[in-house]
Amino acid sequence: MKTKELGQVEQVFCFGGVYSNHLALQSMLEMVSLDSQALRLCLGDLGAFGPSPDRVFPLLQEHRVEVLQGNYDDSIGNQKSDCQCGYTDPRDNHFAQLSYDYTLAKTSAGNRSFLQQLPQWARFQCGDFEVLACHGSPRRVNEFLWESNSSDAFLNRLLDQFDCDVLLCTHTGIKWHRALGGRRHVINVGALGRPENDGTQNVWYTSLRPEGSELQVDFVPVEYEAERLAFEMRREGLPDEFIETTLTGWWTTCLEVLPARERSKGIH
Secondary structure, three states: OOEEEEEEEOOEEEEOOOOOOHHHHHHHHHHOOOOOOOEEEEOOOOOOOOOOHHHHHHHHHHOOOEEOOOHHHHHHHOOOOOOOOOOOOHHHHHHHHHHHHHHHHHOOHHHHHHHHOOOOEEEEEEOOEEEEEOOOOOOOOOOOOOOOOOOHHHHHHHHHHOOOOEEEEOOOOOOEEEEEEOOEEEEEOOOOOOOOOOOOOOEEEEEEEEEOOEEEEEEEEEOOOHHHHHHHHHHOOOOHHHHHHHHHOOOOOOOOOOOHHHHHHOOO
């Protein structure tokens, strides 16, 4: 795996799944703009779902965000035939392909080159904690680490295998945090680009900072102009199902991949 070494940091603002939501990205970056010394880290999947994917790249560059390569970024950067999202349901794959074809067509050659060169992992020290950041899991870029089916034993094995105290991931679109005892934590930072199937329009980023021997983990809601994003999505001819999710906060696609417990939380 191509790894970026980021050294010692004392504050991390982390997010995944931008999904072309430039409005949420701008709101989030403005929220943390006063913390000039903090690490800003994106765990990948810059495109998908939303409109005008090229609009996120200048924001990432302006705010000096470190970016990892998600499955979507690998596919767009290398102009593959699909997003490598890891879905198995035909309906989910149908909508994933619509989103992928649109994003590939709308991403410039220069930005595709940027995506192609991104590292898959980042390692850094946050206080005394050794942190490994990736997209899906350190085993596979599109592996889904769900809270309900990730046992403590399995997560501890991952930390052992990949030699870290803290593992940061995304890909599922739903945030969670598991403290495993001692210095060990696994944190799914959720997604910045799409609501997490909870009936609200806001999205999320994650703040990490050491407090003595403890790691403070906070999930922070981000409000943005969801109606404006929906207008832009409609203007670009994106599926009504995507627009409905933006406005209502309930997923209309990508549901079949959800384990039973996560799916039950989203029944509406």
